[in-house]
Amino acid sequence: MSADALPEHDALAAELALGLLEGEERAAALRRVLAEPEFARAVSDWRDRLAPLFDLVPDMAPSADLWARIDAALDGRAASPQRTGFWKGAAAAALAAAAALAGVLVLRPAPPPQIVTQPAPPRLAAPLMPEGASGTMMASYDPGHAMLRIRAETMPDDGRMPELWVIPEGGEPHSLGMIRQAGTTEMAMPAELKAWLVDGATLAVTLEPATGSPTGKPTGPMIASGTLTTV
Amino acid sequence: MTATDASDDARARLTAALVRAGEGDRSALRQVYQATHAKLFGIILRICGERQAAEDVLQDVYLTIWRRAGAFDPGRASPITWMATIARNRAIDRVRSSAIRRTEPEDAALAVADESPLAPELITQAQAATRLHGCLDTLEERQQAAIRTAFFDGLTYAELAERQAVPLGTVKSWIRRGMMKLKECLGDVR
Numbered sequence: 001m002s003a004d005a006l007p008e009h010d011a012l013a014a015e016l017a018l019g020l021l022e023g024e025e026r027a028a029a030l031r032r033v034l035a036e037p038e039f040a041r042a043v044s045d046w047r048d049r050l051a052p053l054f055d056l057v058p059d060m061a062p063s064a065d066l067w068a069r070i071d072a073a074l075d076g077r078a079a080s081p082q083r084t085g086f087w088k089g090a091a092a093a094a095l096a097a098a099a100a101l102a103g104v105l106v107l108r109p110a111p112p113p114q115i116v117t118q119p120a121p122p123r124l125a126a127p128l129m130p131e132g133a134s135g136t137m138m139a140s141y142d143p144g145h146a147m148l149r150i151r152a153e154t155m156p157d158d159g160r161m162p163e164l165w166v167i168p169e170g171g172e173p174h175s176l177g178m179i180r181q182a183g184t185t186e187m188a189m190p191a192e193l194k195a196w197l198v199d200g201a202t203l204a205v206t207l208e209p210a211t212g213s214p215t216g217k218p219t220g221p222m223i224a225s226g227t228l229t230t231v
Numbered sequence: 232m233t234a235t236d237a238s239d240d241a242r243a244r245l246t247a248a249l250v251r252a253g254e255g256d257r258s259a260l261r262q263v264y265q266a267t268h269a270k271l272f273g274i275i276l277r278i279c280g281e282r283q284a285a286e287d288v289l290q291d292v293y294l295t296i297w298r299r300a301g302a303f304d305p306g307r308a309s310p311i312t313w314m315a316t317i318a319r320n321r322a323i324d325r326v327r328s329s330a331i332r333r334t335e336p337e338d339a340a341l342a343v344a345d346e347s348p349l350a351p352e353l354i355t356q357a358q359a360a361t362r363l364h365g366c367l368d369t370l371e372e373r374q375q376a377a378i379r380t381a382f383f384d385g386l387t388y389a390e391l392a393e394r395q396a397v398p399l400g401t402v403k404s405w406i407r408r409g410m411m412k413l414k415e416c417l418g419d420v421r
Contacts, residue, residue, distance in 0.1 A: 006411045014410040015388075018378070019323050022387045046410075049417055051312040052360035053382050054319075059269035060276050062286050067264055070293045074257065127328075168299070200295045200321070227324055229291075 013042035017050065027131035027222045031206070034173050034218050076121070125231045126203045128224035137205065137224050139164075140231075141197050146189045148176065148197065152205075155181045160207035160220055166193070167202040173218055179205070201228045238357065241266070245310045253300035260297050267311060268293075271318040278322035278385040288325050292318045323385040366416035374409030377402055 005011065009032075015021050016029040032039045121143045128137040128150075135153035142148075148164075155162055162181060165173040174196055179185040189197060206213070207220035245266050251259035271292060276285040295317055303313055367375050381391055388406075392399040 005407060006414065010414070011407050011410065014414075015406070018381045018406070019320075019385050020381055020388045020391070020406065022327070022389065047316055048308075048312070049363065049413065050382055051309070051315070052363040053379070054270070054274060054312070054315045055360055057270070057273045057277055057383065060273040061269055062272045062282075062289055066268070066286060066290060067261065070264065070290050071257075071261075073290065073294055074260075074297060129328075168302075198298055200291065200298070227328070 009039055010042055013039060014046045017043050017046035024131050027225070030204075030225070031218060031222050034167070122230045124197065124199060124228045126226040126228045128203060128205060128226040130224050131222055137226075139203050139226070139228070141189075141228065143194070143197070146191075146194055148187045148189055149184055150179050150187075151184045152180065152182055156207065156223065157181070158207065161210045162205045162223065163208040163212055163218070163220075165204045165206065165218060166196045167204060168196050168198075173204065175213065175216065176203075178208075178210075178212055197228065199228060199230045202226070203228060242309060242311070246305045249296075249300050249303055249310045250305065252297060253303060260293070260300070263296065263300075263310075263314075264293060267314055270311065271314060274315055274318045275322040277383055278319065279326055284325060284329075285322070288322050289318070292321050295321070319385065326385065327387075362417060363413075366413050369416055370409045370412055371405075374405045374412070377405040378409050378413070381406065 006014065012021075012029055012032070016026070016033070021029055033043055034040075124141040124143070126139045128139060130136055135155070137150055137152045139148065139150040150164060152162065162179050164176040164179050164187075166176055167173045174193065176189070176193060177187055179187075202225060204218070204222050204225040206218040206222045208218070213219050245263065248259045248262040248266070252263055268289065272285065272289050275288045275292070276282065279285040279288060292314070296314055299317075303310065367378070370378070377391060377395070380386060380394070386394065388399055388403055391406075392402045395402060
């Protein structure tokens, strides 16, 4: 059997597995992973097919002290200066971008930055990059108080409401609740959701019916997403 | 002991260490680190192109592995593929979330051999590797190059088109045709 092309869903699965997609195309494909188990399997099959390519990447040696840095981070001791500096820089850049956006829109005075370093436990933050018409959103999580804050500036207004999800790496999306279309939403996280809010988890916002997704899984378009990182 | 036995043995030890790490055994995580960090760092450095950023990602990857090891399913994936996929995805996220303009790797050490594969070591069953490389060789040169570059460098279609100096639609058609042929050649993975 020889077709002219892969079925569209399989071609898309291959493109997502390779990381070729960006912007709205990527958002749409990710949404299908969440909503369609068959599509999710197609993506994972492509990853398996390509996995032997990892053999071709030559081994490289990181700094000799890297294990010590990891070991220290596991203890919750201060992370290395380099790492802290990098993520702080990334968060600051994201905040600056969000603040610049707020300035352009002149909707309200930009709230003071919420990303501050505290002794322990470290806070997490995620700039949620827009997919399409919405603006950048900034999420921050304070594990000490189990408080999640998310600030939105502009959002498509089509009668649906934004719902926030956390997607653990390689896992299923869990709803964190509905958020406001503009301004800051503060959400106290119950114990069962706290476990998901860790460094590396993905946050995503989809548009859902006002009462929330009827299925418990995202059903509407994803409008923003980002990765939680320690700041 | 044959090479295949040695590789099976190494994989079994790595799987066991990962499972123990998932149960909270930190010495097991260290064992996982020792067995895999050079491979994962190679993958990440290739995508990030810069040591400092790559080390940040590598550290992050092992913290992720530590947290997620309990969810690793030995029946579903090989341990190194599971970890390599996390490493690749995190490196891609890192590069795309920063404003770094990526250029082609200048460092010869970052270039990936595109001829005969290295010893499959832990990564995959030698058979699967042989089959994939054999199938890749049946593709047109440019299809093969586009797929390899996308995989190793973590590029988007737009970046790939720019680097190859061809229209985006052209690159897309190379990839899609190449992937179709690859799938036909490989047969069912499940």
